[in-house]
Amino acid sequence: MVYVCQGPDFLIRQLQIRLERQERSAFPNLLGLVFLSSTGTICDPNNIGKTWRKASDAFEYDWVTFKTLRKSSATLIARKLGAEAAAYQLGHSKASMPQEHYI
Structure with a gap:
């Protein structure tokens, strides 16, 4: 499977490694x-939350x-x-919602 994505090179490489490992x-x-x-x-959303909390606590990013x-x-x-x-991207039909609450 071929994926096209944009972003930081280190992130793209890590995602490619994950996909290769999965294959x-x-x-x-x-x-x-x-x-x-x-x-x-x-993935079960509850398990993702547990994993995130464990990782964020370990790196002292528990506020994230x-x-x-x-x-x-x-x-x-938006920028x-x-x-x-x-x-x-957020699943909203109008730009006003993210502008008020997210951006």
């Missing part, structure tokens, strides 16, 4: 997901939540591509 794994990645469970299925990440990504997308693109 060699015993579990098929039929949906082309980047992050799978240990059995090759879609998924909402923080959502706001940050919306702001970066680069505009508020409409940020709204689309």
Whole structure:
């Protein structure tokens, strides 16, 4: 499978490594997901939250939540591509919602 993405070179390389590792794994990645469970299925949101909390605590980033990440990504997308693109990425039909609450 070929993916086209933009971003920092180090991040793109790490995502490529993950996908290559998944292609060699015993579990098929039929949906082309980047992050799978240990059995090759879609990750349970509760487990993702637990994993994030453990990692963020270890690196003293316990103040960073998924909402923080959502706001940050919306702001970066809006600065680069505009508020409409940020709204689309967040799943909003109008740019006004992210402008009021995220950007």
